[in-house]
Amino acid sequence: MDIVSSAIGFLTGTLVPFLVVLTIVVFVHEMGHYLVGRWCGIRVLTFSVGFGPELVGFNDSRGTRWKISAIPLGGYVKFFGDENAASVPDNAEVAAMSEADRARSFPGASLWRRAATVAAGPIANFILAIAIFSVAFGVNGRMIADPVVAEVRAESAAAAAGVAPGDRFLAIDGHPVETFDDVRRYVGVRPDVPIRVTMERAGQPVELSLTPVRTEITDRFGNKMEVGQIGVVTNNETANFRVKTYGPVEAVGQGVQESWFIVTRTFGYIGNIITGREKADQLGGPIRVAQVSGQMATLGVGALIQLAAVLSVSIGLLNLMPVPMLDGGHLVFYALEGIRGRPLGDTTQEWAFRLGLTAVLALMLFATWNDVSSLIG
Template identity: 45%
Template sequence: MIETPGFLLTVASFFLVIGPLIFVHELGHYFAGRAFGVKADAFSIGFGREVVGWTDKRGTRWKIGWMPLGGYVKFAGDMSPASTPDPAWQALPPAEKARTFQAKPLWQRFIIVAAGPATNFAFAILVFAAFFASYGEPRTPNVVASVVAGSAAEKAGILPGDRVTMIARQGVDRFEDIAPIVRIRPGEPLRMDVYRGARQIHLTVVPDREKQEDRFGNRFEIGRLGVGSPAPIIQPLPAGQVLGAAVKHTRDIVVAMVSTLGQIITGRRSVAELGGPLQIAKFSGQTVTLGWLPFVEFMAMISINLGFINLLPIPLLDGGHLFFYALEGVRRRPLNPVVQEWAFRSGLALLLAFMLFVTFNDLASLGLWAGLAGLIG
């Protein structure tokens, strides 16, 4: 039986995920700017007309916009999407100008912009660190206990007792490292290094394509080797290892995101898998029904996604600003404001087109187009 959360629960769960993560992201920008003495004129969660807000003693207007699908920190002197100062900036008194974003050295502006995505990653790392500190970390030996007859593993020549050390050029230290690497590469030839006793063997394995459906009716395809695990081991971690384990786990997730994006760009994975806000809302509602631990883990995953996407070198995103700052550092002077303005207009057009595309995908995943086709037919 397919389980579906109600509409109100889905909407509430979505805002419970996206609101705090946007706040965390913008808080990174805010505190980095504050550390360098930059005045923040406004801190907004959401866009459009202000629904509620207040002004603090530093003169920052904290507010919530009616469209809660984003947010921003507006620093003094930062007057356009390209972060170029308003002409009135030139007329400011020296003391006031010194507190503006554009008056700061390049390296400080770079840190202020990078702090948003960095805080998203830091949030996920803290969540995973809390999990590892509370429950330990799976550390099952990276040894194949069994091989399924007729599976990709058997066809590749993998035998019980083989110790897997590398797949797809990624190191394997424990059995739990295998599935995340393989599941996103169905049907893709992968180099696999194993030790059979003291002898290292290089194999090529092509993971089987396995179609699955979860309790909510979501269908997806994963790669499957067909190897069995030894008895699972959950190892309590000393306090000194918790943070390192959380950082490694976050890094592995980012590597998987990069690999998946590369597969979409090269056509090895369908662009239909790209999702947007509606997809996040759908999975938010589904995950919250599983309990608060899966929901918090889901938030950590979305936080990593937000950090990763914002670092892409697309104008209007943080990564676009950082790219221009890097060029400025190499050239020893900023790009022409006209060039920046056109770049950010192009970036806006690209982002709007992308949002329309992923919304189309989201509606397809919700069955809208199939339903309309059925009505027309």
């Protein structure tokens, strides 16, 4: 009975939320490819959510097969003239086509049409994220607090730099500060990186330098992560916590800013891994996404939808990596084609796709290893 209860709990509490979030993000990504491809006059053979054997599907009036496949870790749109789901051109098939068929094939489309069709997937992911965040800010507003220091922790970076209670943050590294959350976000992704802060004290600006301390924190679900902290605390008396509401245009602006924050944070983390400032153990795969989906589901539908927005930005960025097999790799090929005036040779493309597949599989294995290690640990 306990086994059955555990299985039902896993199904409803983790697997279902994970599939809902991932399906939304994948569907929107592939719909971007599909819509722009259709707009460019390219015939679509298959629209699949998931990989592997088909579970259920149907053919529409234009001959496109819409289906849900057994492995729910992605999806693809296969265009006329593609050899496989990765949009590798089937040159033999294209060569045997009539002029009319070649004009409707993906390899036969003009360079800008192919590039637009490929770029549309990641762009759709960014649009989805912006839309979700915009609606959230428009409906719920945002809790904000003035960037005023109520307390400075003893022996902290802020204490060593001379920050005092009552100081107000004006800028960090020249970037204006409007809320206390601006401080937390900027500092959090820069552990061990020296920063300059401009404080207002007794009506006068004060320039200080400090270095956020790398600190391991644990969230409400027990997930551990390392962030930068400087040791300042605020409270309602000094910071005036309040909900700020936004009109439609302002909400969209906030949605763009929130999506951009995820982009910059992601690039910052990758850059810190390359320079050795960060460990790569925070890179998560499908197991971690499923785990977080279940955790967010306990907070309500709104939290789960916002997780979809975060994941949508991440998938958009991942697909823009200049790796063959991914959208970014195709765009690099098209850029080289535009410069050279002709596509890369078949052999070059074949080896590039093989290397790209190897790189993608290696990244997935590494991320899955991190997932399993975090569960065991």
